[in-house]
Amino acid sequence: MLEIDIPNFGVVRLQHLVSDFTGTLSFNGKIIPGVKERLNSIAEFLEIHVLTSDTFGTALSELKDIPCNAHVLEGEYHDLQKEEYVEKLGASSVVAFGNGNNDRKMLRLARIGIAVSESEGCAVDILMAADVHITSINAGLDLLLNPRRLKATLRY
Numbered sequence: 001m002l003e004i005d006i007p008n009f010g011v012v013r014l015q016h017l018v019s020d021f022t023g024t025l026s027f028n029g030k031i032i033p034g035v036k037e038r039l040n041s042i043a044e045f046l047e048i049h050v051l052t053s054d055t056f057g058t059a060l061s062e063l064k065d066i067p068c069n070a071h072v073l074e075g076e077y078h079d080l081q082k083e084e085y086v087e088k089l090g091a092s093s094v095v096a097f098g099n100g101n102n103d104r105k106m107l108r109l110a111r112i113g114i115a116v117s118e119s120e121g122c123a124v125d126i127l128m129a130a131d132v133h134i135t136s137i138n139a140g141l142d143l144l145l146n147p148r149r150l151k152a153t154l155r156y
Helices: 035-042 078-089 101-109 124-129 137-145 147-154
Strands: 002-006 010-014 016-019 047-052 069-072 094-098 112-116 132-134
Touching: 002 147, 016 078, 035 137, 047 078, 078 094, 078 101, 094 101, 094 137, 101 112, 101 124, 112 124, 112 137, 132 137, 132 147, 137 147
Parallel strands: 016 047, 016 094, 047 069, 094 112, 112 132
Antiparallel strands: 002 010
16 A cells, blocks of 8 residues: 555545556557566555556566556447446555546546656547646656655645
8 A cells, every 4th residue: 555645635545556558558569668667666565457458469468577467458448447447446546547548537537647658649638637647657657656756746
């Protein structure tokens, strides 16, 4: 668990990190350098969940050395599937990362939603759904490893 008291934002008690894979944790289907090490450190205090449409078909093999619950979504309406997953976990205990339109609902619902702009871009709608926008996933994961940075960003 990660607990942070953020002035005028409230007490945040996180138990779960939920992330998209394609374009968020990866580039062209390959995990971004530095992500594995950070996620392995975060797994010591948060349960990690990766929800993906798996555009490149590589997510499960790329995530094999990371302690996480990885789910390749099937069918249609992946935005609703991701939102329902976060709701079932208890949205108030979730920090969510994403970059695509199908991530906007889970970012909006999560206690803290973080929009990621890596090399594959970031959908405009996701920016409006997020609490924080970052320009690299490693910087975003570092917010959890150094929670005073997150506090500085979200306080008002």
